[in-house]
Amino acid sequence: MSERWTLSFLRGTNKFNYRVAAIIIRNNHVLVCREDDQDYVFLPGGRVEFGERSDMALVREVEEELGCKGKIGNLLFSVENFFDLEGENFHELAKYYKLTLPDDFPFEIQKPCLITHDEGHELSFYWVEIEEQALKAINLLPKWIRVRLGDLPERPQHLIIDEIKT
8 A cells, every 4th residue: 555645734833734524414414523522523524635636535534434435415615724723723725525424324413423433533423403503512613614504505615714814
């Protein structure tokens, strides 16, 4: 197997990241992930590797994290995101795709529907109602996605989000 290089690097406290994420919706709930005991959740996905297409990176990440094949849908958002997280200033390029999971993927609310391990971390997956206050209460990051999940675009949108405002 050849060496894999994720498109993520750190320079001091500045971090560049190329990420893909899945918007998975079922019964007006979105699937989110909590890593270890972080105080925030995020959409399933991960880093793109050098030479890898973004859609194929998402297929790989979903298989690694959820243990099943997802069906990639439309690209919804292409985002340049600037934010602070845990003492690092992120410059992140991200692609958000609609994704469908097999019908037999667990759907439970109020508790994790799946707990897996990836790269030494425990990942807990939850279905959360698509409602801004519920998404805020569980601390879904990035913050901008909370208000957009209820009204997904028909065509891809390019967003530039600057939470640092340098």
